[in-house]
Amino acid sequence: MSSQSSTQSFGPTPEHFFRSINAYQLTQALKGALDLDVFTAITEGKTTAKALAESRQASERGMRILCDYLAVMGFLTKAGGNYILTPDSAMFLDRRLPTYVGGSVDFLLSPTFEQAFSDVAAAVRKGGTAISNEGTMSHDNPVWVKFARAMQPLSYGMAQMLTGLVKLDPGKKTKALDIAASHGLYGLSFALQYPKLEVVAVDWANVLEVGRENAEKFGVADRWRALPGSAFDVDFGADTGKGYDLVLVPNFFHHFDPPTNEMLMRKIHAALNEDGRAITVDFVPDEDRAERPQAVAFALTMLATTAGGDAYTFAEYDKMFANAGFSRSELIQPPIGIQQVIVSYK
Amino acid sequence: MSSQSSTQSFGPTPEHFFRSINAYQLTQALKGALDLDVFTAITEGKTTAKALAESRQASERGMRILCDYLAVMGFLTKAGGNYILTPDSAMFLDRRLPTYVGGSVDFLLSPTFEQAFSDVAAAVRKGGTAISNEGTMSHDNPVWVKFARAMQPLSYGMAQMLTGLVKLDPGKKTKALDIAASHGLYGLSFALQYPKLEVVAVDWANVLEVGRENAEKFGVADRWRALPGSAFDVDFGADTGKGYDLVLVPNFFHHFDPPTNEMLMRKIHAALNEDGRAITVDFVPDEDRAERPQAVAFALTMLATTAGGDAYTFAEYDKMFANAGFSRSELIQPPIGIQQVIVSYK
Numbered sequence: 001m002s003s004q005s006s007t008q009s010f011g012p013t014p015e016h017f018f019r020s021i022n023a024y025q026l027t028q029a030l031k032g033a034l035d036l037d038v039f040t041a042i043t044e045g046k047t048t049a050k051a052l053a054e055s056r057q058a059s060e061r062g063m064r065i066l067c068d069y070l071a072v073m074g075f076l077t078k079a080g081g082n083y084i085l086t087p088d089s090a091m092f093l094d095r096r097l098p099t100y101v102g103g104s105v106d107f108l109l110s111p112t113f114e115q116a117f118s119d120v121a122a123a124v125r126k127g128g129t130a131i132s133n134e135g136t137m138s139h140d141n142p143v144w145v146k147f148a149r150a151m152q153p154l155s156y157g158m159a160q161m162l163t164g165l166v167k168l169d170p171g172k173k174t175k176a177l178d179i180a181a182s183h184g185l186y187g188l189s190f191a192l193q194y195p196k197l198e199v200v201a202v203d204w205a206n207v208l209e210v211g212r213e214n215a216e217k218f219g220v221a222d223r224w225r226a227l228p229g230s231a232f233d234v235d236f237g238a239d240t241g242k243g244y245d246l247v248l249v250p251n252f253f254h255h256f257d258p259p260t261n262e263m264l265m266r267k268i269h270a271a272l273n274e275d276g277r278a279i280t281v282d283f284v285p286d287e288d289r290a291e292r293p294q295a296v297a298f299a300l301t302m303l304a305t306t307a308g309g310d311a312y313t314f315a316e317y318d319k320m321f322a323n324a325g326f327s328r329s330e331l332i333q334p335p336i337g338i339q340q341v342i343v344s345y346k
Numbered sequence: 347m348s349s350q351s352s353t354q355s356f357g358p359t360p361e362h363f364f365r366s367i368n369a370y371q372l373t374q375a376l377k378g379a380l381d382l383d384v385f386t387a388i389t390e391g392k393t394t395a396k397a398l399a400e401s402r403q404a405s406e407r408g409m410r411i412l413c414d415y416l417a418v419m420g421f422l423t424k425a426g427g428n429y430i431l432t433p434d435s436a437m438f439l440d441r442r443l444p445t446y447v448g449g450s451v452d453f454l455l456s457p458t459f460e461q462a463f464s465d466v467a468a469a470v471r472k473g474g475t476a477i478s479n480e481g482t483m484s485h486d487n488p489v490w491v492k493f494a495r496a497m498q499p500l501s502y503g504m505a506q507m508l509t510g511l512v513k514l515d516p517g518k519k520t521k522a523l524d525i526a527a528s529h530g531l532y533g534l535s536f537a538l539q540y541p542k543l544e545v546v547a548v549d550w551a552n553v554l555e556v557g558r559e560n561a562e563k564f565g566v567a568d569r570w571r572a573l574p575g576s577a578f579d580v581d582f583g584a585d586t587g588k589g590y591d592l593v594l595v596p597n598f599f600h601h602f603d604p605p606t607n608e609m610l611m612r613k614i615h616a617a618l619n620e621d622g623r624a625i626t627v628d629f630v631p632d633e634d635r636a637e638r639p640q641a642v643a644f645a646l647t648m649l650a651t652t653a654g655g656d657a658y659t660f661a662e663y664d665k666m667f668a669n670a671g672f673s674r675s676e677l678i679q680p681p682i683g684i685q686q687v688i689v690s691y692k
Contacts, residue, residue, distance in 0.1 A: 032466025
């Protein structure tokens, strides 16, 4: 909302407060624009309020007000009476493109999240989600099927990037475990890169259906196996000498408290080969929790939606992995994206 | 949310979209912080998560996560483990100060607004509020009592500023009509400035109770008279030669369509003395509706909450006032605040 900043500044003003307390309107306006598929219509040449209104069976007045709002909020540019997509909107909000991220609203604005954020004070008092004992971590919670479908376009780029950061020996038969695999894209990106890699994906059975679809799309279904259940409960099936070379843990540890994570890390440690690595992809704030703002802010989502989750710093991860038996961990800041990567060596 | 902007930029990214679709979390976090009165506690010396948690019967973990979030969002600064208020927060979010604006959430986050913004696409299709035929403009809607109480600290500065921009002859007996007076602060600020000024305030009877309280606080109750009812219906009581010198119309025209406004402007024109002026205080975007972002964005609130309201440009106001018989209008951009002033001469 930087485009909303005032041009005057004469000492303290309440403007930042009012913009922020009304920030929900930005959420809702953007959701409305996606509901009406305004961005796609603009790329199809409907660039005036009148043309947009006609193409979307809407009022011209309503369309003009919505598009003007989207323009001052940085999603469109306005030239005369014509609206044009910004480069970001053209890439990510055109429904016809595989990079479309608008589907993420099914997850990000699901009733579970709405409820979890409806009383932040209650979560702060309690020190964890106020919606139930487990929040979004309850067994087979359908919100994770929504996540798997909705967040694919976003995860795709991060998963691709990860295969550039973490290398395997392409000549060797290798094995990766993809924990809380969701859409499966992390494991599948490695499978695409390494034809001798076998991937085992753990998640709820309902969620793994999305992963299986992707394995077929990627043409690697013969080297991808679903292991349904909780990562805490299922047998990872790593016999001595036939353990895993990589264990991928994207966006999972943030849901739990440190003792719970250490328990899982020990289980991962046991499942790794001697030269194996655990790869954490997550929101990792700096040690002061003041830099990497998206990572710092993400902790609030964990407070509101989980019993004991957090955005852990590298020092906290390092300690948890060490307690679980890992020899050392290193933090990598990828060149793109808002998340960090931790490589932990058995 | 400028503090959330990414440090990398490698061509298009979906980050602005994700920050914006999650913007409702900023609303809710800020509301949570006000519910817990965190800002006041910090000024009282509770500057660590631990001290804040103790003073507010909350968890330390929850308080740390909330305050870190408020820091990256620009409401606090963090130095070591201590939180400090920004100058804006110190002035406007400390509940002990008369400048506290946190009470505005009772109005800004009232269920009416939540409902109105729950389906922006529906309002765009219809071209006006989808919640009822009249939206917030229904007779005696209690949301305006909330407005009157909640928005006083914000209006106070603007009203004070207005008495510096619009002058009356202090030696003459004068008369002002304050339309949709609400808390009454616009008319009352003039009454304070001009001891010979008599003020008549029009609004719903339930709302005018707030104005009456303020008239007593200001010590001008003997020169302040409530005229309860709709501005469209009540007799302004302006006999020939005893008309009004000023008619104040703060934050009112934006609720209605131009024909409705012209009808009221004609009634105002008739109630003014020959040298009288109508003073509009409102959100007035530039003619392209691309500058003055708060004014442009405000139109969405009118789309979502009223049948035909808008943020009108100066050219649109000028035309409406001219059609209603006014000789000329001028636009003033006050040195502070996010609203504009239009002076229209009979």
